[in-house]
Amino acid sequence: MEQHLEKKIGWEQWLGYGGLGILLLFMFLPTSYYLMVAFPWIFLWQGGFFLLGITLLVMLRQFDRHFLPLGYGLDLAVGAVAIACVLSAIFAPFKGVAFLNLATIFGYGVVLYVLRNWLGQGPWTWQHLWRSLVVIGFAMSTSSLLEWPLLDPISDRTRFPLGHHNFVAAYLCLLLPIVFSFALAQTGKTRFLLLLLTALLPVNIYTCSSRGGLVGLFLWAIA
Known part of the structure; x- marks a missing residue:
């Protein structure tokens, strides 16, 4: 039982909890929209996405556990949006800004799939x-x-x-x-x-x- 719980709540999941907590905290900061491009606040939300990205990579490498898709055709919709955003960034006149926005969009996708695979585990x-x-x-x-x-x-x-x-x-x-x-x-x-x-x-x-x-x-x- 203890081994099962230890396997269920590993270090990567605690990293994910930390990343999600950082994003929630950032959301309730006054004028958080403008703080997204302000120093040093920019490192706060980027750090949250980074921690959740590590969690997602570990999930993908857990071959003994199925990685769950969103289902209901939503994965195709996410893929279509991702392709459209990549093409928009490639042909954008200001590529630096476009690819920064693209990275943010992929961060939201990471959060979406991490939360989907947390569902059904413990309190999730x-x-x-x-x-x-x-x-x-x-x-x-x-x-x-x-x-x-x-x-x-x-x-x-x-x-x-x-x-x-x-x-x-x-x-x-x-x-x-x-x-x-x-x-x-x-x-x-x-x-x-x-x-x-x-x-x-x-x-x-x-x-x-x-x-x-x-x-x-x-x-x-x-x-």
């Missing part, structure tokens, strides 16, 4: 992942609304914590169906309380004054 179940995304949604919406009154009168658009109002609105639009469906999956007073908390997200999207965010909110309303 889809229910816990679902619950974690709900907590992140509430945390981001609350922190963003708390920062909103502190903005200067000239700029009344909610831009915290990501640093840009369009990004905050887009992120909350993606989280809204996840949080709403989680609330509906509950029963009794818990469902009622979570539905009230879910209302924070569309309110926050409205305070972002993002046209794209409002369009996304409208599409979810008619879906």
Whole structure:
């Protein structure tokens, strides 16, 4: 039993936990979008991707354990996006910037496949992942609304914590169906309380004054 647990939670998985924790911490830093290109903060998120990259390489070399794809045709979609991004970077007029953005995109892909292969191991179940995304949604919406009154009168658009109002609105639009469906999956007073908390997200999207965010909110309303 001890050998099984030791094999299940190895050093590479702890590295992955550290990398994921770094990325989550960076996401909630004020104006993290601008810190992505600021020294020395740039090393923080790059370090998180680097640790998760090591974890993914170790996973690929564990031949006694199947490496799980995303499934449902999503791997083909990821491959198509990767090919399109590579071609765009090759033919881009500013290749240096393009390949830096390409490296960031591949970092997101690494996170996606690491999380997929963690599912089913120990506490990494889809229910816990679902619950974690709900907590992140509430945390981001609350922190963003708390920062909103502190903005200067000239700029009344909610831009915290990501640093840009369009990004905050887009992120909350993606989280809204996840949080709403989680609330509906509950029963009794818990469902009622979570539905009230879910209302924070569309309110926050409205305070972002993002046209794209409002369009996304409208599409979810008619879906």
